[in-house]
Amino acid sequence: MVARPLIIDCDPGHDDAVALLLAVGSPHVDLRAVTTTFGNCSVEDATRNALQILTLAHATDIPVARGAEGSIDGKSTLGNYVHGASGLDGPPMPEPGFDVSPETATELLRRTIESSTEPVSIAATGPITNVAQLLLDHPAVKDGIHEIVFMGGSTERGNHTPTAEFNTFADPEALDLVLGSGLPVRMVGLNLTHQALATPAVVERMAAMDHVVGRTCAAWMGFFGASYNRVWEFAAPPVHDPCTIAGLIDPGLIAWRDAFVAVELDGRWTRGTTVVDLHQRYPDQQPNVQVAMSLDAPRYWDLVLSAIDRVGQRS
Template sequence: MHKIILDCDPGHDDAVAILLAAGNPSIELLGVTTVGGNHTLDKVTHNARQVLTIAGLDDVPLRAGATRPLLRPVVTAESIHGDSGMEVHGFDLPDPRVEVGEGHAVDFIIETVMSREPGEVTLVPTGPLTNIALAARLEPRIVERVREVVLMGGAYGTGNWSASAEFNITVDPEAAQIVFREDWPVTMVGLDLTHQALATPEVEARFVALGTEVGDFVVALFGAFRQNYRDAQGFTDPPVHDPCAVAYLIDPAVVQTVRVPVDVEIHGGLTTGRTVADFRAPAPAGCHTQVATKLDAPRFWDLVADAAATLGVARG
Protein backbone atom coordinates (compact mmCIF):
# COMPACT_ATOMS: atom_id res chain seq x y z
CA MET A 1 0.00 0.00 0.00
CA HIS A 2 1.18 3.50 -0.83
CA LYS A 3 0.81 6.05 1.95
CA ILE A 4 0.50 9.42 0.27
CA ILE A 5 0.09 13.11 0.91
CA LEU A 6 -1.81 14.64 -1.99
CA ASP A 7 -0.70 18.25 -2.43
CA CYS A 8 -3.18 19.89 -4.78
CA ASP A 9 -5.04 22.96 -6.04
CA PRO A 10 -8.59 21.73 -6.83
CA GLY A 11 -9.31 22.14 -9.79
CA HIS A 12 -11.43 19.68 -11.75
CA ASP A 13 -8.72 17.10 -12.32
CA ASP A 14 -7.39 17.46 -8.77
CA ALA A 15 -10.89 16.53 -7.59
CA VAL A 16 -10.75 13.33 -9.65
CA ALA A 17 -7.29 12.59 -8.23
CA ILE A 18 -8.67 12.87 -4.70
CA LEU A 19 -11.53 10.50 -5.57
CA LEU A 20 -9.14 7.98 -7.12
CA ALA A 21 -6.82 8.07 -4.11
CA ALA A 22 -9.75 7.75 -1.71
CA GLY A 23 -11.50 4.94 -3.53
CA ASN A 24 -8.60 2.61 -4.30
CA PRO A 25 -7.46 0.08 -1.66
CA SER A 26 -3.82 0.42 -2.74
CA ILE A 27 -3.71 4.00 -1.47
CA GLU A 28 -3.80 5.29 2.10
CA LEU A 29 -4.51 9.00 1.99
CA LEU A 30 -2.54 10.42 4.92
CA GLY A 31 -3.66 13.94 4.19
CA VAL A 32 -4.59 16.53 1.60
CA THR A 33 -2.66 19.79 1.43
CA THR A 34 -3.54 22.76 -0.75
CA VAL A 35 -1.50 25.34 -2.61
CA GLY A 36 -2.45 28.41 -4.62
CA GLY A 37 -2.48 27.47 -8.31
CA ASN A 38 -5.56 26.83 -10.39
CA HIS A 39 -7.11 29.56 -8.28
CA THR A 40 -6.30 31.44 -5.09
CA LEU A 41 -5.58 29.43 -1.97
CA ASP A 42 -8.88 30.26 -0.30
CA LYS A 43 -10.88 29.02 -3.28
CA VAL A 44 -8.92 25.81 -3.92
CA THR A 45 -9.03 24.97 -0.22
CA HIS A 46 -12.79 25.46 -0.17
CA ASN A 47 -13.00 23.20 -3.22
CA ALA A 48 -10.92 20.54 -1.46
CA ARG A 49 -13.34 20.66 1.47
CA GLN A 50 -16.24 20.09 -0.93
CA VAL A 51 -14.56 17.15 -2.68
CA LEU A 52 -13.68 15.48 0.62
CA THR A 53 -17.29 15.98 1.76
CA ILE A 54 -18.70 14.41 -1.42
CA ALA A 55 -16.31 11.48 -1.03
CA GLY A 56 -17.24 11.00 2.62
CA LEU A 57 -13.67 11.61 3.76
CA ASP A 58 -14.44 13.47 6.95
CA ASP A 59 -11.45 11.93 8.73
CA VAL A 60 -8.74 12.83 6.20
CA PRO A 61 -6.57 15.70 7.47
CA LEU A 62 -6.72 18.86 5.35
CA ARG A 63 -4.19 21.69 5.61
CA ALA A 64 -3.84 24.91 3.63
CA GLY A 65 -0.43 25.93 2.37
CA ALA A 66 1.35 28.56 0.30
CA THR A 67 -0.73 31.43 -1.03
CA ARG A 68 1.76 32.43 -3.71
CA PRO A 69 4.89 31.29 -5.55
CA LEU A 70 8.32 31.63 -3.96
CA LEU A 71 9.36 34.67 -6.01
CA ARG A 72 6.75 35.43 -8.62
CA PRO A 73 3.30 37.04 -8.77
CA VAL A 74 0.17 34.94 -8.34
CA VAL A 75 -1.11 33.42 -11.59
CA THR A 76 -4.36 31.45 -11.82
CA ALA A 77 -6.06 29.35 -14.49
CA GLU A 78 -9.59 30.74 -14.53
CA SER A 79 -9.88 30.13 -18.28
CA ILE A 80 -9.78 26.39 -17.57
CA HIS A 81 -11.23 26.08 -14.06
CA GLY A 82 -13.71 28.97 -13.91
CA ASP A 83 -14.27 31.70 -11.34
CA SER A 84 -14.53 29.26 -8.44
CA GLY A 85 -11.57 27.12 -9.47
CA MET A 86 -13.87 24.10 -9.76
CA GLU A 87 -16.84 25.09 -11.89
CA VAL A 88 -19.41 22.32 -12.40
CA HIS A 89 -22.45 21.93 -14.63
CA GLY A 90 -25.74 20.51 -13.37
CA PHE A 91 -24.60 19.52 -9.89
CA ASP A 92 -25.21 21.27 -6.57
CA LEU A 93 -21.98 21.32 -4.63
CA PRO A 94 -22.58 20.66 -0.93
CA ASP A 95 -21.79 22.87 2.00
CA PRO A 96 -18.53 21.33 3.16
CA ARG A 97 -18.47 19.34 6.39
CA VAL A 98 -14.71 18.89 6.34
CA GLU A 99 -12.79 21.61 8.16
CA VAL A 100 -9.26 22.84 7.53
CA GLY A 101 -6.95 21.76 10.31
CA GLU A 102 -4.74 24.15 12.23
CA GLY A 103 -1.20 24.72 11.06
CA HIS A 104 0.44 25.20 7.70
CA ALA A 105 0.51 22.52 5.00
CA VAL A 106 4.30 22.65 4.87
CA ASP A 107 4.53 21.88 8.58
CA PHE A 108 2.04 19.03 8.13
CA ILE A 109 4.14 17.54 5.32
CA ILE A 110 7.32 17.75 7.40
CA GLU A 111 5.71 16.36 10.55
CA THR A 112 4.07 13.49 8.69
CA VAL A 113 7.25 12.44 6.90
CA MET A 114 9.43 12.76 10.00
CA SER A 115 7.01 10.86 12.24
CA ARG A 116 6.96 7.79 10.00
CA GLU A 117 9.58 5.28 8.97
CA PRO A 118 11.96 6.26 6.17
CA GLY A 119 10.57 5.28 2.78
CA GLU A 120 6.99 5.14 4.05
CA VAL A 121 5.50 8.40 2.71
CA THR A 122 5.06 9.30 -0.95
CA LEU A 123 4.39 12.90 -1.96
CA VAL A 124 1.94 13.39 -4.84
CA PRO A 125 1.86 17.06 -5.87
CA THR A 126 -0.69 17.91 -8.57
CA GLY A 127 -0.36 21.71 -8.42
CA PRO A 128 2.52 24.16 -8.25
CA LEU A 129 5.42 22.77 -6.23
CA THR A 130 5.68 25.60 -3.71
CA ASN A 131 4.71 23.57 -0.62
CA ILE A 132 7.03 20.71 -1.53
CA ALA A 133 10.00 22.99 -2.15
CA LEU A 134 9.41 24.86 1.11
CA ALA A 135 9.20 21.59 3.03
CA ALA A 136 12.50 20.38 1.56
CA ARG A 137 14.20 23.66 2.43
CA LEU A 138 12.75 23.98 5.95
CA GLU A 139 13.56 20.37 6.87
CA PRO A 140 16.15 18.89 4.50
CA ARG A 141 15.99 15.53 6.31
CA ILE A 142 12.66 14.75 4.64
CA VAL A 143 14.42 14.30 1.30
CA GLU A 144 16.10 11.06 2.34
CA ARG A 145 12.97 9.85 4.14
CA VAL A 146 10.37 10.37 1.38
CA ARG A 147 9.78 7.22 -0.62
CA GLU A 148 9.30 9.14 -3.87
CA VAL A 149 7.73 12.23 -5.40
CA VAL A 150 5.21 11.54 -8.15
CA LEU A 151 4.09 14.85 -9.58
CA MET A 152 1.70 16.00 -12.23
CA GLY A 153 3.40 18.78 -14.08
CA GLY A 154 5.82 19.60 -16.83
CA ALA A 155 6.21 18.44 -20.40
CA TYR A 156 9.13 17.28 -22.47
CA GLY A 157 7.14 18.17 -25.59
CA THR A 158 4.65 20.98 -26.04
CA GLY A 159 3.54 23.06 -23.07
CA ASN A 160 0.09 24.44 -22.33
CA TRP A 161 0.64 27.71 -20.47
CA SER A 162 3.28 28.63 -23.02
CA ALA A 163 4.70 26.90 -26.06
CA SER A 164 7.43 25.47 -23.85
CA ALA A 165 5.99 25.05 -20.39
CA GLU A 166 3.15 23.48 -18.43
CA PHE A 167 1.08 25.51 -15.96
CA ASN A 168 2.10 23.91 -12.64
CA ILE A 169 5.78 24.40 -13.39
CA THR A 170 5.46 27.84 -14.99
CA VAL A 171 3.57 29.25 -12.01
CA ASP A 172 6.50 28.59 -9.66
CA PRO A 173 9.54 27.46 -11.64
CA GLU A 174 11.96 28.16 -8.80
CA ALA A 175 10.05 25.77 -6.55
CA ALA A 176 9.97 23.18 -9.34
CA GLN A 177 13.71 23.47 -9.85
CA ILE A 178 14.27 22.82 -6.14
CA VAL A 179 12.07 19.72 -6.22
CA PHE A 180 13.68 18.25 -9.33
CA ARG A 181 17.20 18.91 -8.06
CA GLU A 182 16.73 17.34 -4.63
CA ASP A 183 18.11 13.82 -4.34
CA TRP A 184 14.81 11.97 -4.01
CA PRO A 185 13.17 9.81 -6.68
CA VAL A 186 10.98 12.01 -8.91
CA THR A 187 8.49 10.79 -11.49
CA MET A 188 7.20 13.54 -13.77
CA VAL A 189 3.72 12.76 -15.07
CA GLY A 190 3.51 15.55 -17.61
CA LEU A 191 1.35 16.66 -20.50
CA ASP A 192 2.99 14.15 -22.83
CA LEU A 193 1.20 11.46 -20.79
CA THR A 194 -1.86 13.25 -19.45
CA HIS A 195 -3.08 14.41 -22.85
CA GLN A 196 -3.79 10.72 -23.45
CA ALA A 197 -6.29 10.70 -20.52
CA LEU A 198 -9.25 12.19 -22.37
CA ALA A 199 -12.73 12.33 -20.85
CA THR A 200 -14.61 11.22 -23.95
CA PRO A 201 -18.40 10.81 -24.07
CA GLU A 202 -17.86 7.05 -23.70
CA VAL A 203 -15.82 7.61 -20.54
CA GLU A 204 -18.40 10.03 -19.17
CA ALA A 205 -21.18 7.48 -19.75
CA ARG A 206 -19.47 5.10 -17.31
CA PHE A 207 -19.92 7.62 -14.51
CA VAL A 208 -23.49 8.41 -15.49
CA ALA A 209 -24.25 4.69 -15.25
CA LEU A 210 -23.06 4.55 -11.61
CA GLY A 211 -26.21 6.34 -10.50
CA THR A 212 -24.44 7.83 -7.47
CA GLU A 213 -23.64 11.28 -6.15
CA VAL A 214 -19.93 10.72 -6.77
CA GLY A 215 -20.65 9.59 -10.33
CA ASP A 216 -22.85 12.63 -10.94
CA PHE A 217 -20.14 14.88 -9.52
CA VAL A 218 -17.55 13.47 -11.92
CA VAL A 219 -19.93 13.97 -14.85
CA ALA A 220 -20.49 17.58 -13.79
CA LEU A 221 -16.74 18.12 -13.56
CA PHE A 222 -16.21 16.70 -17.03
CA GLY A 223 -18.98 18.84 -18.50
CA ALA A 224 -17.53 22.12 -17.29
CA PHE A 225 -13.96 21.02 -18.02
CA ARG A 226 -14.92 20.04 -21.58
CA GLN A 227 -16.48 23.39 -22.36
CA ASN A 228 -13.63 25.38 -20.84
CA TYR A 229 -10.92 23.34 -22.57
CA ARG A 230 -12.74 23.61 -25.88
CA ASP A 231 -13.00 27.37 -25.55
CA ALA A 232 -9.49 27.97 -24.21
CA GLN A 233 -7.36 25.38 -26.01
CA GLY A 234 -9.48 23.76 -28.71
CA PHE A 235 -9.78 20.29 -27.17
CA THR A 236 -12.82 18.25 -28.18
CA ASP A 237 -12.57 16.24 -24.97
CA PRO A 238 -10.69 17.45 -21.90
CA PRO A 239 -7.49 15.82 -20.64
CA VAL A 240 -7.87 14.79 -16.99
CA HIS A 241 -4.30 15.27 -15.84
CA ASP A 242 -3.93 14.82 -12.10
CA PRO A 243 -5.33 11.32 -11.44
CA CYS A 244 -2.67 9.96 -13.81
CA ALA A 245 -0.08 10.52 -11.06
CA VAL A 246 -2.17 8.54 -8.57
CA ALA A 247 -2.82 5.81 -11.14
CA TYR A 248 0.92 5.34 -11.61
CA LEU A 249 1.26 4.45 -7.94
CA ILE A 250 -1.72 2.10 -7.99
CA ASP A 251 -0.56 0.19 -11.07
CA PRO A 252 2.76 1.24 -12.65
CA ALA A 253 1.89 -0.79 -15.75
CA VAL A 254 -0.77 1.83 -16.58
CA VAL A 255 1.94 4.47 -17.07
CA GLN A 256 5.12 3.79 -19.01
CA THR A 257 8.17 5.78 -17.91
CA VAL A 258 11.70 6.49 -19.12
CA ARG A 259 14.54 7.38 -16.76
CA VAL A 260 16.19 10.61 -17.93
CA PRO A 261 17.75 13.65 -16.27
CA VAL A 262 15.26 16.51 -15.84
CA ASP A 263 15.85 20.10 -14.86
CA VAL A 264 13.76 23.28 -14.94
CA GLU A 265 14.49 26.47 -16.87
CA ILE A 266 13.98 29.58 -14.73
CA HIS A 267 15.62 32.32 -16.84
CA GLY A 268 14.55 31.81 -20.46
CA GLY A 269 12.57 34.60 -22.06
CA LEU A 270 10.48 32.15 -24.05
CA THR A 271 11.11 29.00 -22.05
CA THR A 272 10.66 29.84 -18.36
CA GLY A 273 9.12 26.83 -16.64
CA ARG A 274 10.31 24.39 -19.27
CA THR A 275 11.08 20.92 -17.87
CA VAL A 276 14.18 19.97 -19.84
CA ALA A 277 14.42 16.19 -20.18
CA ASP A 278 17.65 14.88 -21.68
CA PHE A 279 16.89 11.86 -23.87
CA ARG A 280 20.21 11.98 -25.76
CA ALA A 281 21.81 8.94 -24.12
CA PRO A 282 21.12 6.30 -21.51
CA ALA A 283 20.51 7.92 -18.14
CA PRO A 284 23.69 8.30 -16.09
CA ALA A 285 24.24 6.20 -13.01
CA GLY A 286 22.33 7.59 -10.08
CA CYS A 287 19.78 9.45 -12.17
CA HIS A 288 16.85 10.04 -9.81
CA THR A 289 14.29 11.43 -12.28
CA GLN A 290 12.00 9.79 -14.81
CA VAL A 291 9.24 10.97 -17.12
CA ALA A 292 5.94 9.35 -18.06
CA THR A 293 5.51 8.69 -21.75
CA LYS A 294 2.55 6.42 -22.54
CA LEU A 295 -0.79 5.76 -20.85
CA ASP A 296 -2.91 2.63 -21.01
CA ALA A 297 -6.07 4.72 -21.19
CA PRO A 298 -8.64 1.89 -20.84
CA ARG A 299 -6.92 0.57 -17.69
CA PHE A 300 -6.60 4.08 -16.34
CA TRP A 301 -10.31 4.79 -16.71
CA ASP A 302 -11.10 1.40 -15.17
CA LEU A 303 -9.21 2.49 -12.06
CA VAL A 304 -11.02 5.82 -11.86
CA ALA A 305 -14.46 4.29 -12.46
CA ASP A 306 -13.86 1.54 -9.91
CA ALA A 307 -12.79 4.09 -7.30
CA ALA A 308 -15.86 6.23 -7.95
CA ALA A 309 -18.07 3.13 -7.64
CA THR A 310 -16.45 2.27 -4.31
CA LEU A 311 -17.17 5.74 -2.93
CA GLY A 312 -20.62 6.08 -4.41
CA VAL A 313 -23.94 5.99 -2.66
CA ALA A 314 -27.01 5.50 -4.86
CA ARG A 315 -29.09 8.58 -5.53
CA GLY A 316 -31.91 8.81 -3.02
Protein backbone atom coordinates (compact mmCIF):
# COMPACT_ATOMS: atom_id res chain seq x y z
CA MET A 1 0.00 0.00 0.00
CA VAL A 2 1.41 3.38 -1.04
CA ALA A 3 0.39 6.28 1.18
CA ARG A 4 -0.71 9.43 -0.62
CA PRO A 5 1.60 12.45 -0.06
CA LEU A 6 -0.34 15.15 1.78
CA ILE A 7 0.08 18.70 3.04
CA ILE A 8 -2.45 20.15 5.49
CA ASP A 9 -2.92 23.92 5.45
CA CYS A 10 -4.87 24.75 8.61
CA ASP A 11 -5.90 27.13 11.39
CA PRO A 12 -6.26 24.82 14.42
CA GLY A 13 -9.15 24.88 15.71
CA HIS A 14 -10.66 21.84 17.44
CA ASP A 15 -11.82 20.27 14.19
CA ASP A 16 -8.47 20.99 12.48
CA ALA A 17 -6.85 19.21 15.43
CA VAL A 18 -8.91 16.08 14.77
CA ALA A 19 -8.05 16.33 11.06
CA LEU A 20 -4.34 16.39 11.92
CA LEU A 21 -4.73 13.34 14.16
CA LEU A 22 -6.63 11.52 11.40
CA ALA A 23 -3.82 12.21 8.93
CA VAL A 24 -1.10 11.19 11.40
CA GLY A 25 -2.97 8.01 12.33
CA SER A 26 -3.93 6.85 8.84
CA PRO A 27 -1.68 4.47 6.89
CA HIS A 28 -3.28 5.73 3.67
CA VAL A 29 -1.78 9.24 3.73
CA ASP A 30 1.77 10.45 4.25
CA LEU A 31 1.59 13.81 6.00
CA ARG A 32 4.64 15.61 4.63
CA ALA A 33 4.09 19.13 6.04
CA VAL A 34 1.70 21.40 7.90
CA THR A 35 1.24 25.09 7.15
CA THR A 36 -0.77 27.51 9.26
CA THR A 37 -2.96 30.51 8.63
CA PHE A 38 -5.19 32.97 10.39
CA GLY A 39 -8.81 31.92 10.77
CA ASN A 40 -10.12 30.20 13.87
CA CYS A 41 -7.51 32.30 15.71
CA SER A 42 -4.47 34.44 14.93
CA VAL A 43 -1.74 32.77 12.89
CA GLU A 44 0.52 32.95 15.95
CA ASP A 45 -1.95 30.89 17.97
CA ALA A 46 -2.68 28.58 15.04
CA THR A 47 1.04 27.83 14.68
CA ARG A 48 1.49 27.10 18.37
CA ASN A 49 -1.63 24.93 18.33
CA ALA A 50 -0.30 22.90 15.38
CA LEU A 51 3.00 22.33 17.20
CA GLN A 52 1.15 21.25 20.33
CA ILE A 53 -1.17 18.87 18.45
CA LEU A 54 1.72 17.17 16.65
CA THR A 55 3.61 16.98 19.94
CA LEU A 56 0.58 15.29 21.52
CA ALA A 57 0.59 12.85 18.60
CA HIS A 58 4.37 12.21 18.86
CA ALA A 59 4.66 13.43 15.25
CA THR A 60 7.35 16.06 15.77
CA ASP A 61 9.15 15.01 12.57
CA ILE A 62 6.48 16.77 10.47
CA PRO A 63 7.61 20.33 9.64
CA VAL A 64 5.28 23.21 10.49
CA ALA A 65 5.55 26.61 8.82
CA ARG A 66 3.72 29.79 9.72
CA GLY A 67 1.68 31.40 6.98
CA ALA A 68 -0.75 34.21 6.31
CA GLU A 69 -1.66 36.73 9.01
CA GLY A 70 -4.63 37.90 6.99
CA SER A 71 -6.30 37.69 3.61
CA ILE A 72 -4.69 38.52 0.29
CA ASP A 73 -6.23 41.99 0.45
CA GLY A 74 -4.83 42.56 3.94
CA LYS A 75 -7.92 42.01 6.08
CA SER A 76 -8.10 39.63 9.04
CA THR A 77 -11.33 37.97 10.15
CA LEU A 78 -11.09 35.60 13.12
CA GLY A 79 -13.48 32.87 14.23
CA ASN A 80 -12.32 32.55 17.83
CA TYR A 81 -15.88 33.12 19.01
CA VAL A 82 -16.21 29.38 18.35
CA HIS A 83 -12.84 27.94 19.38
CA GLY A 84 -11.94 30.28 22.24
CA ALA A 85 -9.27 32.95 22.51
CA SER A 86 -6.41 30.53 21.80
CA GLY A 87 -8.26 28.75 19.00
CA LEU A 88 -7.88 25.50 20.96
CA ASP A 89 -9.42 26.27 24.33
CA GLY A 90 -10.31 23.37 26.59
CA PRO A 91 -8.01 20.67 28.00
CA PRO A 92 -4.35 21.40 28.79
CA MET A 93 -1.92 20.66 25.99
CA PRO A 94 1.76 19.71 26.05
CA GLU A 95 4.35 22.35 25.38
CA PRO A 96 5.60 22.17 21.77
CA GLY A 97 8.32 19.54 21.49
CA PHE A 98 9.86 21.11 18.37
CA ASP A 99 10.25 24.47 16.67
CA VAL A 100 8.41 26.07 13.82
CA SER A 101 10.25 25.93 10.48
CA PRO A 102 12.28 29.02 9.51
CA GLU A 103 10.59 28.82 6.11
CA THR A 104 7.38 30.64 5.30
CA ALA A 105 4.31 28.56 4.58
CA THR A 106 4.63 29.31 0.88
CA GLU A 107 8.26 28.21 0.87
CA LEU A 108 7.48 24.97 2.70
CA LEU A 109 4.57 24.25 0.38
CA ARG A 110 6.75 24.80 -2.69
CA ARG A 111 9.69 22.77 -1.39
CA THR A 112 7.51 19.87 -0.28
CA ILE A 113 5.75 19.68 -3.62
CA GLU A 114 8.92 20.04 -5.71
CA SER A 115 10.81 17.41 -3.69
CA SER A 116 8.07 14.79 -4.01
CA THR A 117 8.44 12.04 -6.58
CA GLU A 118 4.67 11.91 -7.00
CA PRO A 119 1.98 14.60 -7.03
CA VAL A 120 0.96 15.93 -3.62
CA SER A 121 -2.58 16.48 -2.34
CA ILE A 122 -3.33 19.65 -0.37
CA ALA A 123 -6.09 19.73 2.23
CA ALA A 124 -6.96 23.31 3.17
CA THR A 125 -9.07 23.49 6.32
CA GLY A 126 -8.90 27.24 6.97
CA PRO A 127 -8.99 30.32 4.75
CA ILE A 128 -7.17 29.27 1.58
CA THR A 129 -4.78 32.24 1.49
CA ASN A 130 -1.51 30.28 1.65
CA VAL A 131 -2.48 28.04 -1.26
CA ALA A 132 -3.53 31.00 -3.38
CA GLN A 133 -0.27 32.80 -2.58
CA LEU A 134 1.67 29.69 -3.58
CA LEU A 135 -0.05 29.64 -6.98
CA LEU A 136 0.63 33.35 -7.45
CA ASP A 137 4.30 33.17 -6.46
CA HIS A 138 5.21 29.77 -7.92
CA PRO A 139 2.77 28.87 -10.72
CA ALA A 140 5.03 26.04 -11.94
CA VAL A 141 4.22 23.99 -8.82
CA LYS A 142 0.79 23.23 -10.28
CA ASP A 143 2.40 20.31 -12.11
CA GLY A 144 3.20 18.72 -8.76
CA ILE A 145 -0.25 19.11 -7.18
CA HIS A 146 -2.55 16.11 -7.42
CA GLU A 147 -5.60 17.98 -6.13
CA ILE A 148 -6.76 20.59 -3.64
CA VAL A 149 -9.50 19.63 -1.20
CA PHE A 150 -10.85 22.55 0.80
CA MET A 151 -13.23 22.77 3.70
CA GLY A 152 -15.39 25.75 2.98
CA GLY A 153 -18.50 27.09 1.39
CA SER A 154 -21.85 25.38 1.17
CA THR A 155 -24.52 24.42 -1.32
CA GLU A 156 -26.99 25.84 1.21
CA ARG A 157 -26.67 28.39 4.01
CA GLY A 158 -23.57 29.82 5.68
CA ASN A 159 -22.43 30.09 9.27
CA HIS A 160 -20.30 33.23 9.64
CA THR A 161 -23.05 35.12 7.81
CA PRO A 162 -26.45 33.77 6.80
CA THR A 163 -25.07 32.90 3.34
CA ALA A 164 -21.28 32.61 3.74
CA GLU A 165 -19.24 29.93 5.47
CA PHE A 166 -16.39 31.32 7.59
CA ASN A 167 -13.37 30.14 5.55
CA THR A 168 -14.75 31.46 2.27
CA PHE A 169 -15.83 34.73 3.89
CA ALA A 170 -12.37 35.27 5.39
CA ASP A 171 -10.61 35.34 1.98
CA PRO A 172 -12.92 35.00 -1.04
CA GLU A 173 -10.31 36.48 -3.38
CA ALA A 174 -7.95 33.63 -2.51
CA LEU A 175 -10.65 31.04 -3.14
CA ASP A 176 -11.53 32.71 -6.45
CA LEU A 177 -7.92 32.29 -7.55
CA VAL A 178 -7.87 28.61 -6.57
CA LEU A 179 -11.19 27.92 -8.28
CA GLY A 180 -9.85 29.45 -11.48
CA SER A 181 -6.48 27.69 -11.32
CA GLY A 182 -7.43 24.77 -13.55
CA LEU A 183 -6.30 22.33 -10.87
CA PRO A 184 -8.53 19.48 -9.66
CA VAL A 185 -10.48 20.96 -6.75
CA ARG A 186 -12.90 19.34 -4.33
CA MET A 187 -15.18 21.30 -2.01
CA VAL A 188 -16.24 19.97 1.38
CA GLY A 189 -18.85 22.46 2.50
CA LEU A 190 -21.22 22.90 5.41
CA ASN A 191 -23.93 20.92 3.62
CA LEU A 192 -21.61 17.90 4.01
CA THR A 193 -19.88 18.61 7.31
CA HIS A 194 -23.16 19.19 9.15
CA GLN A 195 -23.64 15.44 8.67
CA ALA A 196 -20.43 14.75 10.66
CA LEU A 197 -21.87 15.35 14.12
CA ALA A 198 -19.93 14.43 17.24
CA THR A 199 -22.93 12.92 19.00
CA PRO A 200 -22.74 11.87 22.66
CA ALA A 201 -22.10 8.31 21.48
CA VAL A 202 -19.10 9.48 19.43
CA VAL A 203 -17.70 11.51 22.32
CA GLU A 204 -18.16 8.54 24.66
CA ARG A 205 -16.07 6.39 22.29
CA MET A 206 -13.30 9.02 22.44
CA ALA A 207 -13.45 9.29 26.22
CA ALA A 208 -13.33 5.50 26.62
CA MET A 209 -9.98 5.23 24.85
CA ASP A 210 -7.24 4.27 27.28
CA HIS A 211 -4.90 7.15 26.45
CA VAL A 212 -4.56 10.91 26.68
CA VAL A 213 -5.18 11.49 22.95
CA GLY A 214 -8.71 10.06 23.07
CA ARG A 215 -9.57 11.84 26.30
CA THR A 216 -8.23 15.12 24.90
CA CYS A 217 -10.40 14.74 21.79
CA ALA A 218 -13.45 14.15 23.99
CA ALA A 219 -12.67 17.32 25.96
CA TRP A 220 -12.20 19.29 22.73
CA MET A 221 -15.64 18.17 21.61
CA GLY A 222 -17.06 19.37 24.93
CA PHE A 223 -15.73 22.91 24.43
CA PHE A 224 -16.51 22.97 20.71
CA GLY A 225 -19.97 21.51 21.27
CA ALA A 226 -20.85 24.13 23.87
CA SER A 227 -19.86 26.87 21.42
CA TYR A 228 -21.94 25.37 18.62
CA ASN A 229 -24.92 25.03 20.91
CA ARG A 230 -24.60 28.64 22.10
CA VAL A 231 -24.09 30.24 18.68
CA TRP A 232 -26.07 27.99 16.30
CA GLU A 233 -28.26 25.87 18.60
CA PHE A 234 -26.70 22.57 17.49
CA ALA A 235 -27.31 19.67 19.87
CA ALA A 236 -24.01 18.11 18.75
CA PRO A 237 -21.09 19.87 17.02
CA PRO A 238 -20.27 19.23 13.34
CA VAL A 239 -16.62 18.21 13.08
CA HIS A 240 -15.92 19.81 9.71
CA ASP A 241 -12.25 19.53 8.86
CA PRO A 242 -11.56 15.78 9.14
CA CYS A 243 -14.07 15.31 6.30
CA THR A 244 -11.41 16.61 3.89
CA ILE A 245 -8.91 13.97 5.01
CA ALA A 246 -11.54 11.22 5.14
CA GLY A 247 -12.47 12.07 1.55
CA LEU A 248 -8.84 11.54 0.50
CA ILE A 249 -8.47 8.30 2.42
CA ASP A 250 -11.77 6.76 1.34
CA PRO A 251 -13.55 8.75 -1.42
CA GLY A 252 -16.48 6.34 -1.17
CA LEU A 253 -17.40 7.79 2.24
CA ILE A 254 -18.68 10.84 0.40
CA ALA A 255 -21.00 11.18 -2.59
CA TRP A 256 -19.52 13.78 -4.95
CA ARG A 257 -21.09 15.84 -7.72
CA ASP A 258 -19.37 17.83 -10.47
CA ALA A 259 -20.49 21.44 -10.59
CA PHE A 260 -19.47 24.95 -11.52
CA VAL A 261 -18.56 26.80 -8.32
CA ALA A 262 -17.83 30.50 -7.92
CA VAL A 263 -17.41 32.71 -4.87
CA GLU A 264 -19.06 36.09 -4.43
CA LEU A 265 -16.44 38.84 -4.12
CA ASP A 266 -18.76 41.79 -3.76
CA GLY A 267 -22.34 41.65 -2.55
CA ARG A 268 -23.51 43.90 0.24
CA TRP A 269 -24.92 40.91 2.11
CA THR A 270 -23.40 37.92 0.32
CA ARG A 271 -19.61 38.43 0.14
CA GLY A 272 -17.86 35.08 0.55
CA THR A 273 -20.90 33.05 -0.47
CA THR A 274 -20.19 30.05 -2.70
CA VAL A 275 -22.42 29.85 -5.78
CA VAL A 276 -22.78 26.13 -6.54
CA ASP A 277 -24.52 25.38 -9.83
CA LEU A 278 -25.86 21.87 -9.22
CA HIS A 279 -28.46 22.07 -12.01
CA GLN A 280 -26.50 23.80 -14.81
CA ARG A 281 -28.31 27.11 -14.52
CA TYR A 282 -25.16 28.66 -16.05
CA PRO A 283 -24.85 26.45 -19.16
CA ASP A 284 -21.85 28.41 -20.45
CA GLN A 285 -19.82 27.53 -17.34
CA GLN A 286 -18.15 24.14 -17.18
CA PRO A 287 -17.89 22.23 -13.88
CA ASN A 288 -14.67 23.16 -12.08
CA VAL A 289 -15.17 21.48 -8.69
CA GLN A 290 -16.22 18.15 -7.24
CA VAL A 291 -18.72 19.06 -4.54
CA ALA A 292 -19.25 16.84 -1.49
CA MET A 293 -22.94 16.10 -1.12
CA SER A 294 -23.60 13.31 1.38
CA LEU A 295 -21.57 11.51 4.03
CA ASP A 296 -21.67 7.95 5.33
CA ALA A 297 -21.45 9.16 8.92
CA PRO A 298 -20.99 5.78 10.67
CA ARG A 299 -18.08 4.86 8.36
CA TYR A 300 -16.66 8.35 8.78
CA TRP A 301 -16.58 8.10 12.54
CA ASP A 302 -15.18 4.57 12.46
CA LEU A 303 -12.33 5.88 10.28
CA VAL A 304 -11.66 8.95 12.45
CA LEU A 305 -11.87 7.15 15.78
CA SER A 306 -9.68 4.27 14.61
CA ALA A 307 -6.99 6.77 13.59
CA ILE A 308 -7.23 8.64 16.90
CA ASP A 309 -6.91 5.38 18.79
CA ARG A 310 -3.95 4.33 16.66
CA VAL A 311 -2.18 7.63 17.42
CA GLY A 312 -2.96 7.35 21.12
CA GLN A 313 -1.76 3.79 21.47
CA ARG A 314 1.58 4.50 19.87
CA SER A 315 2.05 7.70 21.84
